Amino acid sequence: MKLKNIIGVITVLTLMTDCNEKAKSGHDPLSSSEISSQDKGNELSNGPIAILTLKAGDDMKFDLSELKVREGQTVRIILHHTGTIPASAMGHNVVLLQKGVDIPSFAAACAKSDAPDFDIPADRLKEVVAHTKMIGGGETAEIEFKAPPKGSYAFICSFPGHYAMMNGMFTVE
Numbered sequence: 001m002k003l004k005n006i007i008g009v010i011t012v013l014t015l016m017t018d019c020n021e022k023a024k025s026g027h028d029p030l031s032s033s034e035i036s037s038q039d040k041g042n043e044l045s046n047g048p049i050a051i052l053t054l055k056a057g058d059d060m061k062f063d064l065s066e067l068k069v070r071e072g073q074t075v076r077i078i079l080h081h082t083g084t085i086p087a088s089a090m091g092h093n094v095v096l097l098q099k100g101v102d103i104p105s106f107a108a109a110c111a112k113s114d115a116p117d118f119d120i121p122a123d124r125l126k127e128v129v130a131h132t133k134m135i136g137g138g139e140t141a142e143i144e145f146k147a148p149p150k151g152s153y154a155f156i157c158s159f160p161g162h163y164a165m166m167n168g169m170f171t172v173e
């Protein structure tokens with residue numbers, strides 16, 4: 001019974017995601033079915049280190065939209081850019097934001113940044129829990145940090161125009 005409920009919730013969430021994707025990309029049935037068959041979250045681990053591997057390619061999508069860790073864990077995020085386009089045109093990073101950050105405003109500040117490859121401007125770093133560097137096709141970036149207090153935190157890619165497609169929720173349980 002409980003499992004049934006969980007499956008019901010997952011189905012609804014998947015359908016919602018599909019609708020959003022269709023609205024954004026102008027309905028592409030192939031990519032929608034790919035999305036619904038994807039595993040959208042990581043397994044919660046019990047060890048002292050939570051290792052989260054994220055992939056993003058030239059299609060401007062993270063393969064996971066829900067990351068979960070436990071309070072007190074050390075979190076290692078490994079980002080693989082599986083595409084071929086360089087960081088100057090198709091850069092990806094993972095930026096874990098503090099609670100309550102105005103994401104459009106934050107992303108706009110990054111888009112105007114003088115930092116190389118539209119990285120995070122120094123004056124907005126206080127809004128960030130942790131972030132990887134900006135990488136291009138074929139590259140990998142890694143960060144390690146202590147899990148913040150329990151709660152939900154948004155993560156985005158801060159490359160100009162990417163956050164609407166490339167975002168997710170990071171939950172500390």
Ligand SMILES: [Cu+2]
Nearest residue numbers: 091092157162
């Ligand atoms: Cu990106």
